[in-house]
Amino acid sequence: MSVLSKAAYFWRSAAGGLKHAPFVHFIAVSTIAIALFAAGLARGASHVVDNLLASLGGEVEVTIYLAPQLGQDEVHGVHTRVVELSHGEVTVVPPEAALLRLKHELGDLGEALSELPENPLPATLELRVPEARRSPAALQTLAKELRALPGVTGVDYGEAAVERLSAIARALSFGALVALVVVLGTTIVIVAATLQLAIYARREEIEIQKLVGATDRFVKTPFLLEGLLQGLLGALVALGGLWLFGRLLGPTLGSLFAFILGPGVNAPWVETRTVVELLAAGCALGLGGSFVAVGRFLRV
Amino acid sequence: MSGPFLGVLRGRGRLSGLALPVMIQFFHVYKAYPGDPPVLQDINLNVEKGEFVFLTGPSGAGKTTLLKLIFCGEKATKGQILVGGKNIARIRESAVPYLRRNIGVVFQDFKLLPHRSVADNVGFTLDVLGVPRAEGREKVHRMLKRVGLEHKANSLPLRLSGGEQQRVVIARALVNDPTILLADEPTGNLDPALTVEIMDLLTDINIRGTTVMVATHDATLLSRYQKRTVRLERGLIVSDEDGVKAARRMLV
Known part of the structure; x- marks a missing residue:
């Protein structure tokens, strides 16, 4: 009974604290909301970049050059091994077909190829990689495995382009991580500062609480809950903002960039997972800030 | 007597001659702040x-320091203080709140929360206790x-x-039925009629x-109430005199 009464008192006191200094708490809630909204946007953007990388990986067709002396059966054997390794779609391009394609690509100059005493081009296999293996890292591993196959003399998958893109993606994730740490750190400091003001505003109340027999935990708990409430409110505002962003700007962005961003650009900005993550992050930020404030400024 | 002090009180009455338990005991208590002359010396x-x-x-x-020592508002520099049989000179910090729940304190400067109603101010102590x-x-x-x-009740x-x-x-100090009530100059700011009240x-x-x-420095109170x-x-x-003696001395 006493525990329930105390719990009810703590929540009443925390909510009362929010009402007591609305402007100060508005600043804290807004800061948390902006930080979480930015995190939500960054998360959505990273989805888009991932999709872009995956779709580019799919466009980069892997060409496997075979040794010229291979017979038809051996070519067929390599074809089977490549299918087994990649689980992708593999097309055999015989030397004659390759020469024809080259002639066609060279246009008028292609006639010069008829003067060659023999066809210099080897048979090749063209591989369309399944979606699961389209990431730069998976492509690199696959190329390594293919190069090791007997009868294969070379593998080309536009390595430089893919590596540049993945370097950009890596830089983006690192930058986002650094920005996230800075934003979260700043948010915690701001939340702590607002709670410091709340503690200062209620110093008389704290003094009287101590004099009538309140334990340290009793004095501190409402402030921790106040931080938690700030975090929850901030997360709800951020989620609302993301939902609105998705509703108002999502379709426009989708139609503007669909040609480069590919599938996934129209994915919803607020999913169940995002809701859970942002609410948890909001609670963590609010509690983190209040722990700092209570630890540093509440000397009871 | 009610509350947790009941089982630990073992003293004897000093003035009445009856076997009354001792509620507060000071043994050679000193209180000093660094760099200042002692505030309390050898208090028994x-x-x-x-x-x-x-x-x-x-x-x-x-006077105020002595009262503060009783509810652990200050720590004695030297000596022992027993409140309800418990040595509060050696009490753990975490046990202080539980001691204070048995002591009502009336402060000279009231210490009321101005933005809370009278009822809320009085109920403040009960909130702490989880009533x-x-x-x-x-x-x-x-x-x-x-x-x-x-x-x-609803006024500020x-x-x-x-x-x-x-x-x-006083209502706030008494609402949870404490065993001890300490009042520091409770009539210091009041006119004579309110003082009597x-x-x-x-x-x-x-x-x-x-x-x-x-605690008071008002001599008229001492002669009127003879405690x-x-x-x-x-x-x-x-x-340290009984009421009649003290009142007589006041008159002289």
């Missing part, structure tokens, strides 16, 4: 359960009735007179069994 004092004691002396004699709201409201109402302020403290504010403080209230509380210690009087001067107990 016994206060029995249910006793009413005036603590008197000029300003700066150490359910409905039960708390009932207790608060009963206590406000006892101090004659039930009609002011600053709208009340000095005497009424002091009665709110507050002192009558404290006397009534004492008659109901609460041990009361009142045991402990006189402090420059941190030393210079006299």
